[in-house]
Each structure stands twice: as structure tokens, then as C-alpha cells.
Amino acid sequence: MQVILANPRGFCAGVERAIAIVERALQKFGAPIYVRHEVVHNKFVCDDLRAKGAVFIEELNEVPSGSTVIFSAHGVSKAVRDEAETRGLKVFDATCPLVTKVHVEVGKMRHQAREVVMIGHKGHPEVEGTMGQSKDGMYLVETADDVRRLKVNSPDQLSFVTQTTLSVDDASVVIDALRAQFPEVQGPKKDDICYATQNRQDAVKALTEQCDMLIVVGSPNSSNSRRLKEVALARGVDAYLVDGPEEISADWLLGKSRVGVTAGASAPEILVERVVDRVKLLTGASVEQLAGVEEGVSFPLPKELLAG
Numbered sequence: 001m002q003v004i005l006a007n008p009r010g011f012c013a014g015v016e017r018a019i020a021i022v023e024r025a026l027q028k029f030g031a032p033i034y035v036r037h038e039v040v041h042n043k044f045v046c047d048d049l050r051a052k053g054a055v056f057i058e059e060l061n062e063v064p065s066g067s068t069v070i071f072s073a074h075g076v077s078k079a080v081r082d083e084a085e086t087r088g089l090k091v092f093d094a095t096c097p098l099v100t101k102v103h104v105e106v107g108k109m110r111h112q113a114r115e116v117v118m119i120g121h122k123g124h125p126e127v128e129g130t131m132g133q134s135k136d137g138m139y140l141v142e143t144a145d146d147v148r149r150l151k152v153n154s155p156d157q158l159s160f161v162t163q164t165t166l167s168v169d170d171a172s173v174v175i176d177a178l179r180a181q182f183p184e185v186q187g188p189k190k191d192d193i194c195y196a197t198q199n200r201q202d203a204v205k206a207l208t209e210q211c212d213m214l215i216v217v218g219s220p221n222s223s224n225s226r227r228l229k230e231v232a233l234a235r236g237v238d239a240y241l242v243d244g245p246e247e248i249s250a251d252w253l254l255g256k257s258r259v260g261v262t263a264g265a266s267a268p269e270i271l272v273e274r275v276v277d278r279v280k281l282l283t284g285a286s287v288e289q290l291a292g293v294e295e296g297v298s299f300p301l302p303k304e305l306l307a308g
């Protein structure tokens with residue numbers, strides 16, 4: 001039995017920054033620090049931050065006056081930002097800069113009186129945040145069928161943006177449908193899918209050429225982790241999404257000789273190590289790493305959290 005590790009895998013620059021913001025705010029201001037929504041979609045990470053004094057809430061009315069609140073990596077709507085300001089809360093924004101970039105795009109498009117179609121998953125906090133950059137003139141679609149049913153007011157003044165953590169292949173199908181239905185639609189060259197999502201999906205595609213099963217380390221509410229599992233399934237490779245080693249069933253490994261392991265952008269390497277150890281324990285497997293692109297991306301922390 002061989003375990004083959006995908007590269008790159010696990011933490012992206014946006015997740016590293018978001019976690020560092022919560023940790024530094026805790027060090028600097030002490031507990032409790034309120035965090036609107038799970039700062040990143042990973043149970044292990046959030047449990048660890050909770051133990052250090054982070055309090056995760058879903059709505060700002062759960063935050064006592066005078067407290068410090070952190071916006072999660074997924075971003076927030078303008079309404080949430082305004083509410084925090086009205087209430088005088090001290091805010092640190094852990095929105096990934098690549099999500100903020102999409103917010104800025106939406107702002108520019110609406111300023112030019114263009115309507116905006118967002119391609120994304122309904123109910124995901126990133127989608128709620130991006131859709132909430134404008135009070136009107138925005139439409140959400142998930143599939144090519146949604147596009148075919150879509151009625152807009154200004155087809156000649158239409159733009160699109162995408163969620164950053166979509167499946168690259170699924171998004172291109174929806175974008176093709178959008179371009180076919182609204183030939184004048186304008187958008188980013190390809191999509192707004194971030195480098196980390198793209199690289200992790202490419203790494204899984206390469207890995208599925210060499211393995212007969214894939215384990216993705218990530219939480220069930222992590223969009224990019226779920227997409228990694230789907231990429232493998234679409235290529236006919238059995239795939240499982242696990243939060244940690246205890247979820248691995250020995251039955252999954254029966255008859256398999258090459259097991260791929262990867263991790264979503266919010267899953268820490270320690271969990272990958274524990275998953276690999278569990279597979280080794282169950283099967284005596286040896287471990288190899290696939291080569292992959294070097295990312296070398298990092299995002300700066302807010303200045304106030306750098307000092308001291």
C-alpha cells in the first residue's frame with residue numbers, strides 16, 4: 001500500500017492570515033474576542049481558537065457593546081459592516097484579500113450601472129457577503145439551468161463575478177451558458193476562482209492519475225474541500241471527506257493499493273499527518289509526496305495587530 005500526498009494542499013494565504021488575526025487579537029486585547037461566523041470553515045481550527053477565547057457568533061446583535069469583533073475570511077455584506085460601525089464595535093477584518101477584490105469589482109460594476117450575475121453556492125457566507133455589496137442589480141446563479149431561467153433588466157449592461165472556491169470545471173460550464181444567453185456579458189478573463197482553489201484542484205487531478213482512492217481532509221462546510229472530493233469522483237476515483245483520522249473506516253481501504261491524501265485550504269497539516277498515520281497503522285503503507293507548484297503567497301496583517 002502506498003499513500004501519495006498531493007501538493008499543494010491545506011492552508012492557503014487567506015486562511016493563514018485569518019487565523020493569525022484572531023490569535024493576535026486574543027494576545028493583544030485578551031478574551032473574549034468575537035468572531036462573526038467560523039473564521040475559516042474547519043472544526044479543528046475553530047475548536048482551537050474557541051479554547052483560546054474566541055467566541056463565534058452569527059449575528060452582530062450577539063456581540064456586547066464595546067467589544068472587538070472579527071469578520072471571517074469569507075467576507076461580509078455592506079449592511080454588516082455598517083451595523084458594526086453604527087454600534088461602534090472595534091472591527092478587524094479577516095476577509096481574504098482575494099474576496100475583497102471581488103467586492104471591489106462588484107462595487108465598480110454597480111457604479112457603472114451594470115447589473116451583476118454572481119456564480120456561486122446559495123447560502124455560502126462568501127456569496128452572502130458578495131451579493132450584499134449592492135442593494136439591487138444583482139442575480140445569483142449556481143448552474144447552467146439557472147442561467148437559462150435568468151431574466152435580467154439590462155442584458156447589454158451585464159457583468160459577472162464568481163465565488164472564489166468553485167469547481168473550475170463546473171464554473172466554466174456556467175460561464176459558457178452565461179455567454180451563450182447574454183453575448184454582451186462582461187467578466188474577469190476566466191473567473192474569480194482563487195489561486196489556492198485552482199492549484200488544489202489541479203493537484204487532485206494529477207493525483208487521481210496515480211491513485212485508486214482519495215481522502216480529502218476538510219470540514220463538511222468547507223466549499224473548496226467539497227470541490228476536491230467532487231473532482232476525484234468526477235474522474236471515477238472513490239473519494240471521502242474527513243474532519244480527522246477517527247472518521248476513516250478500514251473498509252474504505254480494502255482492495256486499494258494507492259491512496260491519495262489532500263487537504264482543503266482551511267485544513268491544517270497536523271490533521272493530514274494524523275490521517276496519514278491512521279492509514280499507515282491500518283495498512284502498513286509507505287508515503288510519498290507528489291511534486292506541485294510552489295505557491296509562495298502571503299497577505300499582510302492589519303497594522304494594528306503587527307505592533308507589540
Ligand code: SF4
Pocket residue numbers: 012013014015073096097098099164165194195196197224265
Ligand atoms: Fe482566499 Fe482562496 Fe484561501 Fe478563500 S481559499 S481564503 S479566497 S486564498
